[in-house]
Amino acid sequence: MHTTINKPMFLQATWNAPANIHTCITTSVNNFNIASHVNDDPLKVANNRTKLGEILPASPLWLNQVHSTEVVQYSTSSSITPNADAIYSEEVGKPCLVMTADCLPILLTNQNGDFVAAIHAGWRGLINGIIEKTIAQLSNYQAKQMVAFIGPAICQKCFEVDNIVFTEFKEKDPETCKYFILGASPDKYQADLRKIAELKLIRLGLLEKNISNRDICTKCNPQWFYSYRTNPKTGRIATLIWKD
Numbered sequence: 001m002h003t004t005i006n007k008p009m010f011l012q013a014t015w016n017a018p019a020n021i022h023t024c025i026t027t028s029v030n031n032f033n034i035a036s037h038v039n040d041d042p043l044k045v046a047n048n049r050t051k052l053g054e055i056l057p058a059s060p061l062w063l064n065q066v067h068s069t070e071v072v073q074y075s076t077s078s079s080i081t082p083n084a085d086a087i088y089s090e091e092v093g094k095p096c097l098v099m100t101a102d103c104l105p106i107l108l109t110n111q112n113g114d115f116v117a118a119i120h121a122g123w124r125g126l127i128n129g130i131i132e133k134t135i136a137q138l139s140n141y142q143a144k145q146m147v148a149f150i151g152p153a154i155c156q157k158c159f160e161v162d163n164i165v166f167t168e169f170k171e172k173d174p175e176t177c178k179y180f181i182l183g184a185s186p187d188k189y190q191a192d193l194r195k196i197a198e199l200k201l202i203r204l205g206l207l208e209k210n211i212s213n214r215d216i217c218t219k220c221n222p223q224w225f226y227s228y229r230t231n232p233k234t235g236r237i238a239t240l241i242w243k244d
């Protein structure tokens, strides 16, 4: 793929969303970090956000992501950077955005394009129910008509966790155990976060055929993405969705 210094490399979600739904996934190409909380040069981050803004109908509401299960609605948030890990909107032209570097970015809409939602889900958000809480906020809409995209995130082979994490999943949600395998070292497990997310979406009523879940690993593809597991001081990509 081709890119230039001046033109940031943006990707789009590959899924069966209706035509009024738009998506954007930024990359690490040309160090296009969009996070202001990772000790990057604030001017560079501001410049990257300006470039991202050029393709958007309005400013995103930037979340202060804290691995919580807080869900905010774009237009009713009382804070300019709410502490939350999911955001949704039923209005036209309101970009919902999450930042990630290995965690799962998940986008949601439905076959009518009635709403858009973006979720940041790491293992803690998954086990604590960020997906369930987001879908609960969207209870006006039928889950079987929802469409989901699970974006670039760390693959199972790259995501090794200790016994404490495995045990927490085993106790709180035994069905997720099938997505853990033994790791390379003793007492370590490799967790397939994207399959765990998919399991939860299906359990909530989404149809498997409406979930796009391609295994694109942020750690295996450093030329495209940031990886927190590779470097805890890394940048973030943004995954966005809006409707018109």
Ligand SMILES: [Zn+2]
Residues within 6 Å of the ligand: 154, 155, 156, 157, 158, 217, 218, 219, 220
């Ligand atoms: Zn990987």
